[in-house]
Amino acid sequence: MPFEADLAHALDRTTGSLEPDLTALVSGAVQRGRSRRRRRGAGVLAAGVGVCAVIAAGGAVIPGVLAGTHSAGSDMEPVALAMPRSAITGTQMVRALEQTLPGGRFSQVTGQSNNPSDPSNGKVANGELVVDDGHGAAFVGVSAVRLKLPLRDGDGLSCEQTPARAKGDTCTLSELPNSAAIPGGAVVMSERNAAEHPVRADTARRWTVTVTLKSTGAQLQMVQWNSTGGGSGSDTPKPTRAAPPLSEQQAVAALTGAAWAPILGAVG
Numbered sequence: 529m530p531f532e533a534d535l536a537h538a539l540d541r542t543t544g545s546l547e548p549d550l551t552a553l554v555s556g557a558v559q560r561g562r563s564r565r566r567r568r569g570a571g572v573l574a575a576g577v578g579v580c581a582v583i584a585a586g587g588a589v590i591p592g593v594l595a596g597t598h599s600a601g602s603d604m605e606p607v608a609l610a611m612p613r614s615a616i617t618g619t620q621m622v623r624a625l626e627q628t629l630p631g632g633r634f635s636q637v638t639g640q641s642n643n644p645s646d647p648s649n650g651k652v653a654n655g656e657l658v659v660d661d662g663h664g665a666a667f668v669g670v671s672a673v674r675l676k677l678p679l680r681d682g683d684g685l686s687c688e689q690t691p692a693r694a695k696g697d698t699c700t701l702s703e704l705p706n707s708a709a710i711p712g713g714a715v716v717m718s719e720r721n722a723a724e725h726p727v728r729a730d731t732a733r734r735w736t737v738t739v740t741l742k743s744t745g746a747q748l749q750m751v752q753w754n755s756t757g758g759g760s761g762s763d764t765p766k767p768t769r770a771a772p773p774l775s776e777q778q779a780v781a782a783l784t785g786a787a788w789a790p791i792l793g794a795v796g
Contacts (some may be wrong), residue, residue: 530689566600575776608650608744614794616672617641621655625670627787629773632659636756642672645660653791658756664769667753670783674795676744684717684738684747694725710784723764732764735772746796748783750774785796 618639628728637657656669675790679685687699697720704714717738722731732755740747751758752772755765774782782788 554671567583569691576758594738595638596761608680608682610643610674610676611644611647611651612653612672612674612795615642615644615751616653616794618653618655621670621672622657624791625655625657625668628670628782629659629668632773633693634659635665636667645744653795654752661773664754664767666773667751667755667757668773669751670788671749671750672791672795673747675740675747677745678762679715679740679742679745680713684740684749686695687714694722696727697721701783703778704784708721709789710741712741714784715740716780730766732767734758735776736780737776737783739780739783741792741796744746744796746790746792748788748792748795750779750783754781 529554546562577775597790620639622639626632634657637655639655640653641650642653652671652673654669654671656667658665658667660666677683681688687701693699699717699719702716702718704710704716706711706713717736719732719734719736721736724731725732733750735754736749738747738749752774753764754767754769754772756768757765
């Protein structure tokens with residue numbers, strides 16, 4: 529279900545920032561969350577016009593995209609989250625998400641606020657819903673976090689960090705150039721994963737785009753299913769459509785556009 533999928537994903541994104549004693553307390557839950565994420569074939573979308581695309585072949589880290597990235601085969605560090613600059617409400621996340629999908633009919637709408645005053649929690653804001661745009665109902669969610677600088681390998685920064693990909697699953701990295709809207713440029717990670725393997729005719733798929741601003745560490749991640757929610761294998765709802773509501777180019781344009789600019793500014 530979407531809530532369980534988001535919980536597992538939130539655990540993945542936040543564990544690296546917990547203090548050692550809290551990490552010990554939740555390590556079992558995190559491992560279960562990561563296992564669910566691997567079984568789901570979790571994905572996390574890539575670039576359109578104006579993007580200086582650099583493809584990561586075979587899941588290798590792109591040389592030069594990030595200062596301080598690890599080479600292939602080296603030990604990976606957990607994602608280190610920084611506190612967002614200001615509070616973001618679940619209502620703001622939902623409003624931006626609805627603006628991203630104009631003309632759709634929305635259901636199962638939920639939002640989560642962050643809490644910058646809480647050093648051990650409250651680093652993630654998200655919004656999620658099921659949208660019907662006339663082509664079939666689909667789950668769409670966006671989360672917002674801030675990564676510590678300098679950026680290193682981590683969630684949304686390296687295809688090497690993702691779960692092992694099965695045949696047909698993909699992961700690519702690209703860069704957005706420096707611009708007035710994106711000072712310092714951004715790293716874009718795009719994945720497509722099937723909910724189960726071997727893939728069948730009725731297997732749902734997940735598309736995920738992660739945009740990370742290199743100057744501030746602000747990161748937005750959009751998850752889209754071609755079904756009404758996430759899950760694991762046969763637990764995933766069956767597909768309602770062939771493609772997600774937004775293409776890769778549309779997703780990147782949306783996350784770097786006017787609707788999400790206030791969120792990126794508040795995060796980083």
